[in-house]
Amino acid sequence: MSTTLLPDHETAEVLDRTIVARPSLRDTIDQSLAMAWRALKKMRRNPEQWFDVTLQPLLFTAMFAYIFGGAISGSVEDYLPIVITGILAQTALTACMATGIQLREDMDKGVFDRFKSLPIARIAPLVGPALADLIRYGTAATLTILTGVLMGYRPGGGVPGVLAGWVLTVVAGWSLAWIFTYFGTRARSAQAVQGISMMVMFPLTFLSNAFVPAETLPSWLEAFVNVNPVSLVISALRDLMNEGAVTANVGWALLGCGIVVAIFLPLAVRSYKKKV
Amino acid sequence: MTRLPDTDLAVAAAGLVKTFGEHRAVDQVDLEVRRGEVFGVLGPNGAGKTTTLKMLATLLPMDGGEARIFGVDVRREPHMIRQLVGVTGQYASVDENLTGFENLWLFGRLQGLSSARSRATASDLLERFGLTEARDKQIKAFSGGMRRRLDLAASLISQPPLIFLDEPTTGLDPRTRGQMWDTIRELIRGGSTVLLTTQYLDEADQLAGRIAVIDRGRKVAEGTPDELKTSVGSSTLQLRMSEAADTADAASVVRRVLGEEPVLTPEAGGMNAALADANRAADVLIALRQSGLSIASATVQKPTLDEVFMAITGHAAEDETDPQMEVAR
Ligand SMILES: Nc1ncnc2c1ncn2[C@@H]1O[C@H](COP(=O)(O)OP(=O)(O)O)[C@@H](O)[C@H]1O
Ligand SMILES: [Mg+2]
Numbered sequence: 001m002s003t004t005l006l007p008d009h010e011t012a013e014v015l016d017r018t019i020v021a022r023p024s025l026r027d028t029i030d031q032s033l034a035m036a037w038r039a040l041k042k043m044r045r046n047p048e049q050w051f052d053v054t055l056q057p058l059l060f061t062a063m064f065a066y067i068f069g070g071a072i073s074g075s076v077e078d079y080l081p082i083v084i085t086g087i088l089a090q091t092a093l094t095a096c097m098a099t100g101i102q103l104r105e106d107m108d109k110g111v112f113d114r115f116k117s118l119p120i121a122r123i124a125p126l127v128g129p130a131l132a133d134l135i136r137y138g139t140a141a142t143l144t145i146l147t148g149v150l151m152g153y154r155p156g157g158g159v160p161g162v163l164a165g166w167v168l169t170v171v172a173g174w175s176l177a178w179i180f181t182y183f184g185t186r187a188r189s190a191q192a193v194q195g196i197s198m199m200v201m202f203p204l205t206f207l208s209n210a211f212v213p214a215e216t217l218p219s220w221l222e223a224f225v226n227v228n229p230v231s232l233v234i235s236a237l238r239d240l241m242n243e244g245a246v247t248a249n250v251g252w253a254l255l256g257c258g259i260v261v262a263i264f265l266p267l268a269v270r271s272y273k274k275k276v
Numbered sequence: 277m278t279r280l281p282d283t284d285l286a287v288a289a290a291g292l293v294k295t296f297g298e299h300r301a302v303d304q305v306d307l308e309v310r311r312g313e314v315f316g317v318l319g320p321n322g323a324g325k326t327t328t329l330k331m332l333a334t335l336l337p338m339d340g341g342e343a344r345i346f347g348v349d350v351r352r353e354p355h356m357i358r359q360l361v362g363v364t365g366q367y368a369s370v371d372e373n374l375t376g377f378e379n380l381w382l383f384g385r386l387q388g389l390s391s392a393r394s395r396a397t398a399s400d401l402l403e404r405f406g407l408t409e410a411r412d413k414q415i416k417a418f419s420g421g422m423r424r425r426l427d428l429a430a431s432l433i434s435q436p437p438l439i440f441l442d443e444p445t446t447g448l449d450p451r452t453r454g455q456m457w458d459t460i461r462e463l464i465r466g467g468s469t470v471l472l473t474t475q476y477l478d479e480a481d482q483l484a485g486r487i488a489v490i491d492r493g494r495k496v497a498e499g500t501p502d503e504l505k506t507s508v509g510s511s512t513l514q515l516r517m518s519e520a521a522d523t524a525d526a527a528s529v530v531r532r533v534l535g536e537e538p539v540l541t542p543e544a545g546g547m548n549a550a551l552a553d554a555n556r557a558a559d560v561l562i563a564l565r566q567s568g569l570s571i572a573s574a575t576v577q578k579p580t581l582d583e584v585f586m587a588i589t590g591h592a593a594e595d596e597t598d599p600q601m602e603v604a605r
Contacts, residue, residue: 012356014346015437019359027388034385042373045414114369114430117333119358120386 028121035128043132052098053140057091061147064211072212077152084148084155085237086210088165089230091140092173093205097197099133100180104190107275122273126181130174137173141166157244165241168253172233175257178264185271204230229256283347286311286438286469287332293340294327301327303493304341309438309471311346314464316484317473318585324493325473326366329440332471333363345438362431366442368423369430370415376402376426377411380433387434394433401429405459421452425459432463439463441472445479457482477582491589505578511554512577516546518570523547526569533563551576 010021023031043049064083069076103126106112115125145153145162155162180197187193207224208231214222225231236253239245287309294302302324309315317325330336332343334354343350350357370379377398384394402411405425410418418426424444431439444460445453460483464470474480480487481501489497489504497504515530515538517523523540530538530549534556538549551557557576564571579587 012348012353014348014356014360017359017437019348019356021353022355030388031386034382037385038371038374038382041378045373109372110365110367110369111371112369113335113365113367114363114383115386116335117358117361117363117365117369118383118386119355124386 023119023121028124031120031124032127032131035124036131037128039129039132040135043135049098049102050136050139053091053095053136054143056094057087057140057144058147060090061087061144062151065151068211080148080151080153081155081238081242082213083211084144084153085165085234085241086208088141088144088169088237089172089208089234090205090210091144092137092169093176093201093230095133095136095140096173096177097180097201098136099129099177100182100184100197101190101193103129103181103184104187104193107184108190123269126185126268126272130177130181133177134170134174137170138166140173141169155241157241161241161244164246165237168233168236168240168250172253172257175261176229178261178268182264182268182271185268185275204228209234229253229260232256283344284311285309285344285346286313287315287343287345287471289332289341289343289350291341292328292331292338292343294324294331294336295339300493302331305490305493305495307471307488307495309469311469312467313485314470314472314483316480316487317471317490318475318477318480318487319473319490320475322492323490325490326442328490329363329442329471329473333361333440334358335363359434360436360438362434362436362439364424364428364431364439364441364444366446368427370423370426372415375410375412375414376407376418376422379415379426380430383430384433389433397433401432404462405429406455419452421448421455424448424452424456428456428459428463438469438471441470443473443475446475477580477585489585489588497584497588502578504584505580507584511551511579513549513551513557513560514541514546514573514575514577515549515560516572516574518572520545522569525567526564526571529563529567529569530560533560545572 012019012021061084064087065076065079068083069079073079073082106129112125145166155165157165179200180193183193183196183200187196207221208228209225210230214225214231217225232249232253233256235249236247239247239249285308287307289305289307292302292305292307293300305324305328307315307317307328317328319325327336331338332345332350334350334357338351345357345360348356348360371382374382380398380401381391381394384397385391389397399411402408405428407422407426407429410422410426415423415426428441428444441460445456448456457479460470460472464483470483472480472483474483484501486500487498487504488495497507499507515526517526523546527538527540527547530536530547534549534551536550538547540547549560554576557574561571561574
């Protein structure tokens with residue numbers, strides 16, 4: 001047998017096969033797609049995974065519109081442009097919270113022992129489900145917008161504005177999901193992820209401009225509301241969908257999402273690697 | 277170009293250590309597995325078998341020692357090691373939500389096979405492992421034995437040169453266990469190098485060419501099954517007389533020749549006598565003939581591995597069962 005290592009230790013010949021020291025970008029993409037395929041199969045076979053992106057947006061849209069509509073905007077119709085955009089962000093956030101909880105549940109299963117023992121990129125088991133979940137965010141956004149339209153929401157941005165808002169919702173969901181994916185890799189149990197995620201999610205949604213205009217809040221609260229990434233996304237959604245305008249808010253929202261990914265994606269991969 | 281020293285060793289591990297808190301689960305274990313052999317790690321539940329395999333498979337960091345697989349450093353090149361070793365864990369690691377075929381297809385894709393190649397290999401393996409009917413069933417519907425077989429199939433997708441089998445039959449009923457042994461034997465005939473762990477002495481005896489006995493994290497003995505049996509010393513002479521009435525006379529002859537008291541086994545109509553050397557059996561038989569005592573049967577038996585284990589570690593091997601597998605059954 002001849003076993004040789006190149007000086008940079010990138011590849012070696014062992015028993016007539018060439019082995020590599022790390023996966024290539026191409027391998028990483030293929031492996032992530034294979035993991036996304038697995039996540040999709042799982043979703044199809046576990047319908048309860050769809051509750052939070054189907055029933056919840058329907059219920060919340062109707063509930064919030066009828067309860068707060070009169071008090072905040074004078075009428076339900078006037079409140080719809082505010083509440084629809086708020087609920088879009090909120091359901092995206094709930095949906096991506098489930099991403100973290102499900103990852104944790106998944107990691108406790110036997111099959112993850114095999115994933116760990118296979119020569120695959122350590123990022124693939126995390127990116128796979130994240131890709132598959134794009135479908136869930138898309139479903140949640142579509143249903144929320146449709147419910148709104150049925151209730152009388154007439155977005156000022158027209159079809160292009162609404163499409164842009166839809167895309168932004170999905171992008172935001174995918175980006176913020178990395179916060180919860182990180183918790184998923186760190187926490188000891190799925191329940192712990194749920195607990196932590198709730199504690200993060202409530203301030204993020206309710207201390208935002210989702211349901212009430214920020215100006216009506218006390219000034220110290222207004223300061224937090226204005227830097228909350230969820231508020232950034234909601235303001236951008238309002239500009240896109242209600243005004244049809246690509247404003248600085250859109251830029252801030254995308255930047256906010258980018259920063260979240262840049263921080264939490266590497267953290268999640270590192271913490272997953274450590275568990276291995 | 278750096279050249280690793282040529283090696284005929286599939287696994288070369290020295291001084292492996294793993295501690296969990298205060299507890300030394302693996303304590304200075306050395307292992308050498310040659311290419312093409314089946315090496316058994318034998319020890320009771322909790323001895324450190326799984327922990328040892330996990331360290332070698334890069335699933336657990338080593339706290340001490342070093343290990344090479346086909347010359348590749350386990351600590352420094354984990355990704356390379358994962359391309360050389362197929363791991364079948366103690367608990368089946370397949371996806372409950374997928375069917376048998378989907379599982380194998382996925383593992384093939386993850387290891388760089390094309391979709392078509394992956395499909396073909398998956399079908400081949402399902403057939404080879406007698407799982408064709410279960411092809412499109414979700415794993416949830418699989419029996420314990422089917423899961424184990426699928427798990428084994430899953431670790432063969434990329435045809436790894438070294439296969440780890442962690443307690444492949446723990447928790448299986450005797451019939452399923454026999455099937456699993458056949459499957460493993462077939463694998464061995466294919467020329468793979470196998471490192472297997474087991475709590476069952478007969479399993480190691482049946483499958484492995486060489487055995488390391490570990491107990492409480494330490495290696496306590498190593499050798500072929502025969503060497504281990506011989507190292508414990510005495511074989512046993514089992515005698516049965518034609519006439520039960522001759523038994524007492526025969527016993528006194530045995531005592532005279534061997535200088536030791538035989539153990540009478542009335543239910544078998546005979547006696548067992550310990551032999552320091554198997555050749556002493558002939559002396560006993562000659563003395564019996566000279567005394568005019570007729571024997572119905574005489575056999576010389578080497579000690580079983582159970583006795584070996586008892587002699588080496590001072591306690592029996594199979595006194596503990598694995599509670600988790602009991603439940604899974
Ligand atoms: N993750 C862990 N944390 C703490 N102790 C562990 C862990 N894994 C194994 N052990 C302990 O290490 C010892 C060896 O375990 P293991 O390698 O699973 O034994 P075996 O496979 O031989 O039954 C046992 O005492 C077990 O309780
Ligand atoms: Mg074990």
